[in-house]
Amino acid sequence: MTEERPPTDEDRPALTQKERMAIDRVAMPEQDAAIRAVNFREVNLGLTRQIAMLEAERCLQCPKPYCIGGCPVSVNIPRFLKLLREGDLPAAADSLLDDNALPCVTGRVCPQESQCEGVCLRAKKGNAVAIGHLERFVADWAQAHPDELIHLKPKPTGRTIAIVGSGPAGLTAAGELVKLGHAVTIFEAFHAAGGVLVYGIPEFRLPKDIVQAEVDRLVADGVRIEPNSIIGKTYTLPELRTRFDAVFLAVGAGLPVFMDVPGENLKGVYSANEYLTRVNLMGAWNPGSETPVLHGQRVAVVGGGNVAMDSVRTARRLGADEAMIVYRRGRDELPARAEEVHHAEQEGIRFDLQVAPVEVLGDEKGWVRALRCIRMEPGEPDASGRARPVPIPGSEFEIPCEMVVVAIGTRSNPLLTATAPDLRVSDRGYIEIDETGMTSIDGVFAGGDIVRGAATVILAMGDGKRAAAAIDRYLGGEAPAAADVTVEAASEPA
């Protein structure tokens, strides 16, 4: 690194609260909207060290840090921000990684505005501290400087654990369990590890190299990954239970939900899962790929969440002149991260709001030619307290398009549960757990979307972390004391 040694607290007087309050929130540098709308490179370019340190100065180091309570895994935000602003990146990274196994992912994909940043004291008067951007900065630094982090080499316990699924829940649990000295094997149905992080969330939002580096780090720490292993097919859950001392199920909620309207089997109708898997995991965004994907000039994406935003922005990048969101509620109710909606708008995505599809119309050759919709208006509040959208009679109209991508949700996949009759599931197919995270089968734990229904990366990671602790206790509760671990490489200031 050619960077100059940044100033530390010793060199410079601390800012007063008033001075901190005077600093404006950093704006994340982005690729220009017109340029990025036709490439798959990451939209956010990342902060420089100087700017990150300045943004960290905005944190008031509240005696009662609300931000921590807003984070589902209770990242000690003021602690890592203090270390960051002091320029002690190795210590900031160690602090962050202690709380959060995949900060390079969450810094990019957490809905910060409704979590840590939403309750940050500074949000009350203006703008919250850009916790997500800073988390990403420190995490990327850590990924680029692995030798400067603390590596613990635990004593092997001789206990074996099978983890099913390599999404954020599975990866987090694996990381925690190897840290404790257990032997961990991850079984993954796909040929690559990462779950939604590799097949769902696109390159322009979460570069795949970053996920791969995290997976490589786990493998270097001793986690075994068995790809192409579908539990319920290649092995059954009862088999795993007898082969391993404990099992953690983190299979996600991967089954696509369709709209159940006529014309859904026409050519040009995709589930978001299929569309995004073809483009991301199978690399169809690259013109040389062997896996085909359809390219429409006009693409209608049904839904308003992150999955819909990812699909519509992908369609735009694959050349759609008109890439549209079709959503049955209003703009304020879009469930997607605020940043994604904002980026989508900048990229020229059209929003057809308060509209619901009633039929997919095809041409004589079986290809989609339009999406027939009906306008909606807010009706009585539903169970969630939001107004239930109701159709306005006689308001049907057609949206001409060659492709429809359905992104209205996912549900649990019965593949695994069908071969494990003793595993208790809810009537919607989600696995039921007790307060320790254990399922109805002794020694089998579960977490992430397969327990919660489609949720978020950070919640899945929180489940992975809790399950790892519960598994450790289940296996004898001998979580190694500090004396049992040896420090391999001590941290040195950059």
Added chain:
Amino acid sequence: MHPIVARDQLSPNVTRLVVEAPRIAEIRRPGQFVIVRLGEGAERIPLTIADADPAAGTISLIIQSVGASTMDLVALQPGDAIRDVAGPLGRPTDLIDQGRAVCVGGGVGTAVVYPIAEELHRRGVSVTSVIGGRSREWVILEDELRTAGEVVVCTDDGSYGRHGFVTEALRDLCDAGPIDEVFAVGPVPMMRAVAELTRPYGIRTTASLNAIMVDGTGMCGGCRVSIDGQSRYACVDGPEFDAHAVDFASLADRLTTYRSFEQEALARHEACLIPALADRLGDPPPTTGPVAGSAAR
């Protein structure tokens, strides 16, 4: 990595690869398939497990080269390896235990009915296999199927066996006596014709649907087929379904989704083969020409 241990050519465009996959060899059942991915960046291709040898830890894949990916697969030689083999996928065939069954195989579909015929025979069901091809050299697995019962071979040009389509031979069998079940696997028009033929006889008929797949585990919905007006996933609910309930027109139509891409991929592939071939022959690959052009689409 899954090494190829043997390879043989069954017909001008059908190749058998015996592949190491011990776990799958041990537990697979007739009707199930695997998804293979030849190497980094390659497509995921569903292929029926035509046979397995649990002792040797191998499975047999019988592959018709129809496009770029299958051409790459059949070009493998013993000692080469397939990077990913996932399975066994799909529901095993729901097999009868007694009576009489007819297994109809068209083209590479014969590879799919073979494990079914074999297992039916083992269970004591009387099996007749009706297999077809354009002409003699396109008929595959005749000897293997003879170990499971009677075999009627049909060729379109009459160069071998009976002259005509498999459906004509099947009609005679239906007329000749009671049949408990018909299994039909082959090109969509053939399966549809078999379904129409057996319908008036009221014979239970099962077809194996070759929908386009990505994951094979129910997560993409790309393989959806219409059964009795309901959407079902061929990879997890099938691949076998009641042939009388299948909407074959929709299946045939969906199979054309990527036709223009496939043709381009094939053209690119053939252009790439020229320098590769020249390389093998020791000639320097051409410095200009189709290579650069074929890299971009």
